[in-house]
Amino acid sequence: MSDHTGRGAATSADEAPPSPVRPAFTTPSTEDGVIVNLGPSHPATHGTLQIVAELSGERVVRADVHCGYLHRGFEKECEAHNWHNLIPYVDRLNYCSALINDFAYCEAVETLMGIEITPRTRYLRTLLSEYSRIADHITCIAAAVMEVGAMTAFLYLMTIRDYMYEHLADLTGARVTHSYGRIGGLAHDLPEGWIERLEQILDEYEEYVGRVHGLLDRNRIFIDRTRDVGVISTADAIHWGYTGPILRSTGAPRDLRKDTPYLAYGELDFEVPVGIKGDNYDRYFVRMREMDESVYMIRQLIELLPPGPINVDDRRCTFPEKAQVYGEIEALINHFKLVSEGPQVPAGEVYLAHEGANGELGFYLVSDGSGTPWKVHVRAPSFVHMGGLHKLLEGYQLADVVATFGTVNMIGGECDR
Amino acid sequence: MGTGHFEILREQLAQDHEAVITHGLVAVVLPREDLLAVATRLKASLGFDLFLDVTAVDWPQRTPRFEVVYHFYSTRDFVRVRLKTTVPEDDPVVDSLVSLYGSAGFMERECHDMYGIRFRGNPDLRPILLYEGFEGHPLRKDYPKEREQPLVRYRT
Numbered sequence: 262m263s264d265h266t267g268r269g270a271a272t273s274a275d276e277a278p279p280s281p282v283r284p285a286f287t288t289p290s291t292e293d294g295v296i297v298n299l300g301p302s303h304p305a306t307h308g309t310l311q312i313v314a315e316l317s318g319e320r321v322v323r324a325d326v327h328c329g330y331l332h333r334g335f336e337k338e339c340e341a342h343n344w345h346n347l348i349p350y351v352d353r354l355n356y357c358s359a360l361i362n363d364f365a366y367c368e369a370v371e372t373l374m375g376i377e378i379t380p381r382t383r384y385l386r387t388l389l390s391e392y393s394r395i396a397d398h399i400t401c402i403a404a405a406v407m408e409v410g411a412m413t414a415f416l417y418l419m420t421i422r423d424y425m426y427e428h429l430a431d432l433t434g435a436r437v438t439h440s441y442g443r444i445g446g447l448a449h450d451l452p453e454g455w456i457e458r459l460e461q462i463l464d465e466y467e468e469y470v471g472r473v474h475g476l477l478d479r480n481r482i483f484i485d486r487t488r489d490v491g492v493i494s495t496a497d498a499i500h501w502g503y504t505g506p507i508l509r510s511t512g513a514p515r516d517l518r519k520d521t522p523y524l525a526y527g528e529l530d531f532e533v534p535v536g537i538k539g540d541n542y543d544r545y546f547v548r549m550r551e552m553d554e555s556v557y558m559i560r561q562l563i564e565l566l567p568p569g570p571i572n573v574d575d576r577r578c579t580f581p582e583k584a585q586v587y588g589e590i591e592a593l594i595n596h597f598k599l600v601s602e603g604p605q606v607p608a609g610e611v612y613l614a615h616e617g618a619n620g621e622l623g624f625y626l627v628s629d630g631s632g633t634p635w636k637v638h639v640r641a642p643s644f645v646h647m648g649g650l651h652k653l654l655e656g657y658q659l660a661d662v663v664a665t666f667g668t669v670n671m672i673g674g675e676c677d678r
Numbered sequence: 679m680g681t682g683h684f685e686i687l688r689e690q691l692a693q694d695h696e697a698v699i700t701h702g703l704v705a706v707v708l709p710r711e712d713l714l715a716v717a718t719r720l721k722a723s724l725g726f727d728l729f730l731d732v733t734a735v736d737w738p739q740r741t742p743r744f745e746v747v748y749h750f751y752s753t754r755d756f757v758r759v760r761l762k763t764t765v766p767e768d769d770p771v772v773d774s775l776v777s778l779y780g781s782a783g784f785m786e787r788e789c790h791d792m793y794g795i796r797f798r799g800n801p802d803l804r805p806i807l808l809y810e811g812f813e814g815h816p817l818r819k820d821y822p823k824e825r826e827q828p829l830v831r832y833r834t
Contacts, residue, residue: 278830281809329807337816341823372701499727499753502781520756611701612749627735640731648784677807
């Protein structure tokens with residue numbers, strides 16, 4: 262730990278850069294108070310986040326959360342590229358569940374263009390969103406429980422996640438940032454044997470997650486670290502903008518997949534798991550149960566998946582067949598225009614939200630009618646959650662900061678953009 | 679949520695302002711003086727308890743130059759409302775909603791960072807995604823994308 266100005270890492274005084282943040286408080290409010298600084302590069306926080314905390318003994322009295330260390334100018338960069346080129350960028354928002362970002366972005370553009378995707382794509386996107394959700398929840402739980410000492414559970418969960426990443430790489434060519442969505446469809450159809458391997462992985466998932474349940478659910482150490490720690494009420498959670506598993510852990514069954522069904526969720530049978538009192542244990546358990554529901558949904562979707570084309574037959578966004586591009590002048594011009602100018606999106610604005618793994622992932626797009634977006638704004642759940650993080654930290658032990666921060670699942674890519 | 683509910687909501691909001699149903703939400707355009715009053719009404723009597731988002735849109739060729747856009751969600755009725763107001767370049771001030779919604783705090787800070795919109799009543803407009811001493815507002819259209827302001831000198 263360094264002093265609260267965040268300059269602990271500087272080597273010599275004249276080389277020290279100015280502090281990037283101005284803490285909300287620099288003097289303790291009581292006589293025995295101490296101000297400590299955690300992060301931004303702290304070994305126990307997976308995510309670049311700085312917390313300036315005032316302690317009384319080992320209890321956190323006040324916490325001042327600073328994010329932005331991973332800011333890459335995502336929204337500015339988006340205004341310089343055409344609508345198609347943004348798909349790899351949105352992958353890098355929540356990189357634990359890149360496909361959900363892809364599909365939410367594509368659907369927002371499709372809404373502006375008035376495109377209805379094909380049935381096969383609709384079911385495939387639903388299936389892959391749920392698959393991504395499992396990967397995201399696994400990442401969150403594995404890291405969170407490892408930070409309170411459950412190394413075995415971490416390795417079990419990472420085993421499954423690696424099966425899933427390799428399996429997604431078979432489909433998309435990349436393990437983490439897939440860039441698989443396309444405006445009006447998907448990059449390509451499923452390869453041979455993909456569904457069979459998916460079923461195998463789901464069976465293995467159940468075996469491994471069963472072991473994790475056995476290791477943790479009634480584990481005295483785990484319960485002591487998580488039960489009644491980082492508690493938030495439903496009213497507070499809504500006031501501070503919490504959505505997703507954190508809001509559900511407080512007992513409110515709010516889930517966009519159920520409340521405002523999109524893609525194929527309206528046709529699926531699933532439950533919305535909720536917690537009891539919104540503490541760390543509930544957040545762990547809600548995520549575990551949500552993964553089970555996702556597996557149940559994927560199994561339904563395998564049965565429902567219809568044959569047919571995956572890309573809409575719309576020359577404004579879908580590339581013509583290669584054979585046509587080489588043989589017909591119209592197709593060649595169409596291809597050229599799509600690459601050089603991008604899809605022409607009618608002027609207008611849209612706010613479209615999907616239930617991301619962390620909560621409401623919203624895209625607010627403004628088009629001026631050209632092939633380049635006028636504005637792309639992301640309502641990133643992690644960023645909003647950081648605004649209320651102090652509510653979860655204040656009043657608990659300093660050591661609980663790490664446990665709570667783990668279950669909140671802050672993803673730097675989408676928080677800082 | 680059926681279209682009937684949307685229509686009722688639109689009529690309720692259209693009493694004083696222009697309100698339309700667009701892409702699954704009710705969009706209201708209003709002058710900035712009315713913003714706080716309408717937001718208070720949304721929260722107190724129409725059930726919009728979740729503050730989703732605030733951002734701005736820069737239109738350098740228009741007067742007034744900036745649009746400030748708010749999104750609200752009702753966890754009771756599952757509908758969204760968008761409030762949109764405009765502010766001029768020489769006086770980019772709107773009322774803050776932190777007195778109604780805690781989550782507005784961080785999002786207004788971000789909007790202040792990126793567009794220089796000031797939120798009257800928000801006591802904490804420190805930089806959040808940017809850093810202390812950053813000059814300008816990067817999401818304004820007149821901020822060049824290539825302009826860099828590194829806090830730590832590049833290694834040569």
